[in-house]
Amino acid sequence: MALDELDLAIFQMAVESVRSLSLSFNQKAAEIATRSHGVLVFDVRVDGDSEVQRIAAIRYGADQTGVVALDRQGLVTRSCMVNGTFSHFISPLENWASMPLSMQAKIDVTVHAGLFLGALRNAGHMLGS
Numbered sequence: 807m808a809l810d811e812l813d814l815a816i817f818q819m820a821v822e823s824v825r826s827l828s829l830s831f832n833q834k835a836a837e838i839a840t841r842s843h844g845v846l847v848f849d850v851r852v853d854g855d856s857e858v859q860r861i862a863a864i865r866y867g868a869d870q871t872g873v874v875a876l877d878r879q880g881l882v883t884r885s886c887m888v889n890g891t892f893s894h895f896i897s898p899l900e901n902w903a904s905m906p907l908s909m910q911a912k913i914d915v916t917v918h919a920g921l922f923l924g925a926l927r928n929a930g931h932m933l934g935s
Contacts, residue, residue, distance in 0.1 A: 810870055814887045816842045817864070817872040821885045831876045834883065835862035844872060847896070848903035852923055853916040858884075858932065861919055863896055871896060875923070875932055886931040895922040 820842035839846040844864035864872040869890040898918040926932045
């Protein structure tokens with residue numbers, strides 16, 4: 807099994823193992839990162855989308871990023887694994903997440919989150935069930 811396939815399998819198992827836990831989305835994203843040996847790089851709100859309210863990214867080796875999204879009702883968690891072709895969408899969100907809270911409060915990244923979600927959908931990810 808290639809490293810990318812192994813990352814994907816471990817990520818999917820971690821997503822399934824926390825899906826039904828009674829945790830907030832942020833706690834679930836952090837738990838998925840912990841269980842799959844990834845690094846949570848951001849967890850942001852998505853404004854103006856009819857299907858998704860939050861999106862988080864978890865970085866793995868070999869240029870892989872696991873993405874988890876929470877639906878508008880807060881019930882369904884969707885996930886996918888993407889490669890470095892999405893790095894220019896992830897970068898502004900990751901940079902924002904690394905800032906102190908006082909700076910985050912002054913910068914709106916919801917447009918970047920919407921662009922990232924749109925790029926995922928254009929690539930066939932995060933489509934409605």
